[in-house]
Amino acid sequence: MADEGDILTDLNMDAGDAGKANGADNQPAIGLIQQYVKDLSVENPNAPECYQWQLAPDIDLQFNIGSAKIDEELHEVELKVNLTAKTDKGNLYIVELSYCGLFGMRNVPDDQAHAFVFAEAPRLLFPFARRVVADAVRDTGFPPLVLDPIDFQSLYMQQVQQRREQGIEPSELYGKPTN
Template identity: 50%
Template sequence: MTDAIDLGASPENGFDNEPLPQVAIITQYVKDLSFENPNAPASLQTQGQPSIDVNVGVNARKVADNVFEVELKITAKAEVDGSPTFIVDLVYGGLFGLQNVPDEALEPFCIIEAPRILFPFARRIIADSVRDGGYPPLMLDPIDFGALYMSQQGQVGNA
């Protein structure tokens, strides 16, 4: 004799019959891209190691019912001996469809998970733009968006 196991969604089994959260990447796109090579061709002939300053920002907004636009903004500025070599600015966007996501999970998804999904594509665009400008590709290190979010939350809480 075999015992039947009920795996159905019921309060007795720890499920509350609510639909599961669903996330879909609707599209990804370059919203804005700028590459400046202000001192070319002289900057292409410098032998010094450039200092590179990279800034990353994330913006998110609701654009329709259950649809959020997330923008990943990356700016990289390189200098050698105080002289600019290149500046690259990228705003890379994505539209995400979110259904059955609890309100308290919307902001963490849009500020942590969505940028984590977008980052590899933005990283490639930055690398290709810098390479196409005549320099070795700029390969950005992976970014811990969770740590950035927590740091930002700590600053907001202390302000």
């Protein structure tokens, strides 16, 4: 069994030391350690007047994915969601969410780690962030807004292609601060 302070547990726990002798310590491993709301802002700036408005709102929804390398084996992945519902009369509600996951990664090549951080990790975090957004909108007095699923893999591949057209290999940016 792994030590209490170890962020990644041995995937072959029954094999004990035999797994280590067969090179299990060198095998790539990724694990979700914790997920959490890092920041949440919910505004209903025109209540109670907005409940009388009959206009259908325009929804502006934006996502951003960021990461921070905490140490060699620990990475924070941040899924930012900015949502504004507005009409000609003003904003109905504004939700800004920063939902994060703390991931442990060991023996993962940089190109694969980059793809995991910016495509797979957000896919894992999204259902939980979607629930937080739906609850926040409901708590403003409006029906919950359930976000449609997002194909983070396709978005990632589009970003990779754009970077390559600019002469930048995305994995070169891995581990560097993102804005």
